[in-house]
Amino acid sequence: MKLTFTIQGGDFTNAGHPSSEVKKVLKQLVIDGKTIKNIVIALYEAEVNVVAHAWKGTVTVEIDEKKITMLVEDEGPGIPDIALAMQAGYSTASKKVREMGFGAGMGLPNIKKNTDELFIESEVDKGTKVKMINYF
Amino acid sequence: MAGNPTYHSLDPAKCIGCTHCMKACPTEAIRVVNGLAVIDDDRCVYCGQCHRVCPTHAFFVVQDDLAMIRSFKYRVILFPSIMIGQFPGKYSEDQIYDGLKKVGFTHVYEVEQPQQILIDSINEVLRDQETPKPAISIYCPAIVRLIQGRYPSLTENLILRKAPHNLAAHFAIEQLLAEGANREEIGLFYATPCIAKIAAVKSPVGESESIVDGIINMNKLYNEVMKVISDKEVPDHSDQRKNLSSEGIIWSLTRGESCHFGSRSIAIDGINNAVRFLERLENDQVEDIDFVEMRACDQSCAGGILLAGNRFMTVERLERRAKRYPAAKDISAEAVKVNTHELKEKLVLDPILPRPHFIFGKDRAKVMEKMSKVQRIVCFLPGIDCGACGAPNCHALAEDMVNNKAKMSDCIFLQQMWEDEGRISARKAITNVQKKWGTDRFKADCNKRGRRNEGF
Incomplete structure (x- = not known):
């Protein structure tokens, strides 16, 4: 089954809506709680990345019997150096975003930790695509 | 899953088949069928x-007959301190x-004693490094059931220590x-x-x-006591309260527990507030909290559905009362005359x-199929x-449809459309609604119950 959501850049109050909805679905699918938690954390971090850095984005989630594929695409500044962004603690978040308790430089490392497969494509000044796959 | 037994029921003569309860239920456990509310006991967490x-x-609750106490020589009434506030x-x-x-x-025990033992x-559980944080109190049974059913991964966080009624029961037995x-x-x-x-x-x-032999609805007990209570001087019963502490008296109120535990704690009352918090906790979005107290009722037990008094006045009376009692730690184990270790x-x-x-069963392939169906049906509602x-x-409604518990024609909007399209007759549409809500719904009746905000 397929679920789609849109995310608005800068809208921190509503970050977390897609991951909550996905969680509701997963909880009905007789999936182990730890796996669900990993998925929800990874998707939430990806959503916050869009909210904190990009202008707008979409989340497309596909679930089959064995796995969940989450694609988070945004229109935004892009990531110039993905390897650097993957380092724990590295952040380009603005002072304003940090003051809201986000932007600690743990987003992508946290996603990496909580997903089975992670693919990132990015183009500067255009946007970023993050694809995450978790197996049940 | 084995069905839950029922602890509350509905008087069909009183139920008018309105939608208040169905809308208020935090677990979507209620449906209206043939003009009467029906509770799904598997979903119900007994929040009230x-x-x-x-x-x-x-709605009424099951309860034991007060007459059954007569079969015992020693008849102990255990009640939470909030009853005094009534x-x-x-x-x-x-x-x-x-x-x-x-x-x-024959014996009267308020349950929150000897509270220091609890x-x-x-605190021993909280000091244990193995205890997942935040540790969640089991005090409110509705919250425990909510966690078991809706937030199963959080059952590990529950503190495995019994509630005050068990404490007092063991204490009473020992004495x-x-x-x-x-x-x-x-x-x-x-x-x-x-x-x-x-x-x-x-x-x-x-x-x-x-450990308890029977339960008595506090409302009913209150009425029984009010029939016989004396406003003259009565014998002194203070020896029955000598182990009661200030902490014990306000234990059942909001923050009654959380103020004692952890360096950072949270207290939540109201089941919908608890649901919102548990969602966050489940997503790992709650940091550095050691202890969580959660109660299903607003103002915790002072807002219990079987209480007669106003919850805010009850809170005030208990807080005032607590000031007159000693601190729990000042009531020594020797004075309590119990084996602390054994009681613990x-x-x-x-x-x-x-x-x-699981709303759709446990076969993942079938669940996915049903969920996709729900998604499609929702488009038409x-x-x-x-x-x-x-x-x-x-x-x-869409979930009920895929579980064969409801039909498309249950939706009055779809029916209207079908009528307009000439697919069903107006007569048929009326009969459908009558089946759901009863024939009386269409009769003019100025005393019709459920009109406006009756009862609020």
């Missing part, structure tokens, strides 16, 4: 929201205790045995402020069997297991969650 909002007081201020504690004796009890015991009673001569009766505690006593979670051991609960509620179909919202 339905009782609270019912305009005709159609009585008009002119009655003294002794007059209330005396009233309970006149009703037929405080110490919970009575010391007085020379035989165990089988002792009958323990718990006066409950809510339906969740009834369920907790009748089918306990984390205990093989309950009796407070340990067995692990509380998850009981996840109006999305205004009117409840006229007998389900709490459009999504719930």
Whole structure:
């Protein structure tokens, strides 16, 4: 089954809506709680990345019997150096975003930790695509 | 999953088949069928929201007959301190205790004693490095059931220490045995402020069997006591309260527990607030909190559905009362005359297991198919969650449809459209609604119950 959501850049109050909805679905699918938690954390971090850095984005989630594929695409500044962004603690978040308790430089490392497969494509000044796959 | 037994029921003569309870239920456990509310016991967590909002007081709780106490020689009434807060201020504690004796009890115990033993015991759990944080209190049984069913991964965070009624029950038994009673001569009766505690006593979670012999609805007990209470001078009962502490008296109020535990703690009252918090906790979005107290009712037990008094006045009276009592730590174990170690051991609960509620069964392939169907059906429903179909919202109706518990024609909007398209007759549409809500719904009747905000 397929679920789609849109995310608005800068809208921190509503970050977390897609991951909550996905969680509701997963909880009905007789999936182990730890796996669900990993998925929800990874998707939430990806959503916050869009909210904190990009202008707008979409989340497309596909679930089959064995796995969940989450694609988070945004229109935004892009990531110039993905390897650097993957380092724990590295952040380009603005002072304003940090003051809201986000932007600690743990987003992508946290996603990496909580997903089975992670693919990132990015183009500067255009946007970023993050694809995450978790197996049940 | 084995079905839950029922601890509350609905009087069909009083139920008018409105939608108040169905809309208020936090677990979507209620549907209206043939003009009457029906509770799904597998989903129900006994929070009592339905009782609270019912305009005709159609819900009632199961309870034991007060006459059953007569079969015991030692008849102990165990009640939470909030019960004292129910009585008009002119009655003294002794007059209330005396009233309970006149009703037929031989021994009167407020349950929150000796409280220091429970405080110490919970602190031991919190000090244990193995305890997942935040640790969650099991005090409110509705919250425990909510976590088991809806947040199963959080059952690990529950603190496996029993509730005050168990503490006082063991304490009462020990004191009575010391007085020379035989165990089988002792009958323990718990006066409950809510339906969740009834369920907790009748089918306990984390205990093989309950220590309590019967439960009494606090509302009913209040009425019984009010019939016989004396406003003259009565014998002094203060020795029955000498182990009662200031902490014990306010334990059942909001922050009554959380103020004792952890360096950072949270107290939540109201089941919908608890749901919002548990969602965050489940997503790992709660940081550095050691202890969480959660109660299903607003103002915690002072807002219990079986209480007669105003919850805010009850809180005020208890807070004032607590000031007159000593601190729990100042009541020494020697004075309590109990074996602290033994009592502590009796407070340990067995692990509380998850009981996840799967709406569509457990076969993942079938569940996915059903969920996709729900998604498609929802596209055709109006999305205004009117409840006229007998389900709490459009999504719930779609779920019921794929589970073969509802039909497309239950939606009055779809029916209107079908009528317009000439697919069904106007007569048929009316009959459909009558089937759901009864024929009387269409009759003019100025005394029709459920109109406006009756009962609010």
